[in-house]
Amino acid sequence: MPKFGFIERQTKDFINIDPLQTGGKLSEEAKKALVEWGDGYSVCDFCTGRLEEIKTPPIYDFVHETLPEFLGCEVARITNGAREAKFAVMHALARPDAWVVLDGNAHYTSYVAAERAGLNVAEVPNTGHPGFRIEPDRYAEVIEETKKKGDVVLAVLTYPDGNYGNLPDAKRIAKICHEYDVPLLLNCAYAVGRMPVKMKEIGADFIVGSGHKSMASAGPIGVLGMREDYSSALLRKSAKYKKKEIEFLGCTARGVTIMTLIASFPHVVERVKQWDKEVEKARWFSAKMEELEIVQLGDKPHNHDLMFFESQKLYEISKKAKKGRYFLYKELKKRKIHGIKPGLTKHFKLSTYMVPKEQLEIVIRAFEEIIDRYS
Numbered sequence: 001m002p003k004f005g006f007i008e009r010q011t012k013d014f015i016n017i018d019p020l021q022t023g024g025k026l027s028e029e030a031k032k033a034l035v036e037w038g039d040g041y042s043v044c045d046f047c048t049g050r051l052e053e054i055k056t057p058p059i060y061d062f063v064h065e066t067l068p069e070f071l072g073c074e075v076a077r078i079t080n081g082a083r084e085a086k087f088a089v090m091h092a093l094a095r096p097d098a099w100v101v102l103d104g105n106a107h108y109t110s111y112v113a114a115e116r117a118g119l120n121v122a123e124v125p126n127t128g129h130p131g132f133r134i135e136p137d138r139y140a141e142v143i144e145e146t147k148k149k150g151d152v153v154l155a156v157l158t159y160p161d162g163n164y165g166n167l168p169d170a171k172r173i174a175k176i177c178h179e180y181d182v183p184l185l186l187n188c189a190y191a192v193g194r195m196p197v198k199m200k201e202i203g204a205d206f207i208v209g210s211g212h213k214s215m216a217s218a219g220p221i222g223v224l225g226m227r228e229d230y231s232s233a234l235l236r237k238s239a240k241y242k243k244k245e246i247e248f249l250g251c252t253a254r255g256v257t258i259m260t261l262i263a264s265f266p267h268v269v270e271r272v273k274q275w276d277k278e279v280e281k282a283r284w285f286s287a288k289m290e291e292l293e294i295v296q297l298g299d300k301p302h303n304h305d306l307m308f309f310e311s312q313k314l315y316e317i318s319k320k321a322k323k324g325r326y327f328l329y330k331e332l333k334k335r336k337i338h339g340i341k342p343g344l345t346k347h348f349k350l351s352t353y354m355v356p357k358e359q360l361e362i363v364i365r366a367f368e369e370i371i372d373r374y375s
C-alpha cells in the first residue's frame with residue numbers, strides 16, 4: 001500500500017528542459033498565490049453569478065480588459081486549458097457533417113477536440129523531413145478540396161507546433177482562410193506568455209493559450225480570445241440559468257489556477273519583452289548540439305525555444321548499450337537533467353525557455369560526455 005500525504009517531487013532540483021514544463025514554472029508571486037488561494041472555491045467569496053464577473057479578486061478586470069489587450073482580441077475567456085478552449089470553439093461552430101481543417105503539425109488535442117465536437121478533420125500536410133514546414137498555400141488547396149465534401153467551419157494553425165517549434169506564416173494563412181470565408185483559430189499554447197503574439201495583428205479570429213504551459217501558472221488553465229462577431233455563438237447563455245455560458249459549463253477555472261495566472265501576469269508581460277534573447281539562446285544551443293552531430297530539424301535558423309533533434313549517433317549507441325534505448329535518459333537523470341522522454345535517442349525534443357545559459361552549458365557537456373563514453 002503506497003503512503004499518501006505530502007509527496008516530494010523527484011525532479012524538483014533538476015535542470016529542466018521539458019518543453020511541457022519550462023514555460024509553466026511559477027513566478028514567486030504565483031507561489032504565494034498558490035497558498036493564499038489554495039482552498040477549493042476560494043475565488044468565489046464575492047461571486048455574483050459567473051467567474052468572469054467576479055470583481056473581488058479582480059477577475060472581471062483581468063478577463064475584460066487586461067487579457068483582450070494582451071491577446072490582441074476583442075473578447076476573452078478563461079478555460080481549463082488550451083484543449084478546452086479549442087473544443088469550445090469547435091463545438092460552438094460545429095454543424096452536422098461539417099469539417100475542420102488542421103495543420104499537419106497539430107497537437108493531438110486539436111484532433112480529439114474535433115472528434116468530440118463531431119467534426120470531420122482534413123489535414124494540411126507538412127513538407128516532411130527535415131523542415132516539417134506548413135506552407136500557407138496548402139491551406140487553399142485543402143480548404144478547396146474539403147469544401148467539395150461539406151462545410152468547412154474552422155481552420156486551425158498550431159503556432160508554433162509542439163514537435164518542431166515551427167512558426168509558419170500565420171498572417172498569410174489567415175488571409176487565405178478568409179478568402180474562403182473560413183475563420184482561423186491560432187493554437188498558441190507555446191506562444192502566448194512566451195513571445196509577442198496578437199490575434200489581430202495576424203488577422204485570425206480566435207487565439208488560444210495555455211496557462212500551465214506558457215504563462216507561469218499552475219494548471220490546468222487556458223485562455224481564449226476571439227473577435228466580437230463570434231461572441232454570440234461562443235458566449236451563448238443557458239435558457240434556465242441566465243448568467244451561465246453554455247460552452248464554458250457556467251464557470252471554468254473556479255479556484256487557485258486563475259489566481260496563479262493573475263499573480264504571474266506582470267512577470268509574463270516582462271518576460272515576453274525578452275523573447276529575442278530567448279531565440280538567440282535557442283539558436284546558440286542548436287549550434288552547439290550540431291557540433292556534436294545532433295541535428296536540429298524544423299525551421300532553420302530556429303525562431304522558438306522548442307526544438308526537435310535527430311541523432312544517428314545516439315541511436316547507434318542505444319542498439320549496443322547495456323541499458324538499451326534507456327541509456328540516454330538514465331545518463332541524463334544521473335546528471336540531474338530532466339525533460340527528454342525515457343527511451344528516446346534518435347529523435348527527441350527539448351526547450352531552452354528561461355533555462356539559464358550556464359545550465360544549458362551543463363546539458364551540452366552532458367551530451368558530449370555521454371557520446372564520448374559510449375563511442
Ligand SMILES: Cc1ncc(COP(=O)(O)O)c(C=O)c1O
Pocket residue numbers: 020080081082083084107109158160161162187189190209210211212213220221222
Ligand atoms: C501545441 C499544443 N497545443 C495544446 C496543448 C494542450 O494544452 P493544454 O494542456 O492547455 O490543454 C499542448 C500540450 O502539450 C500542445 O503541445
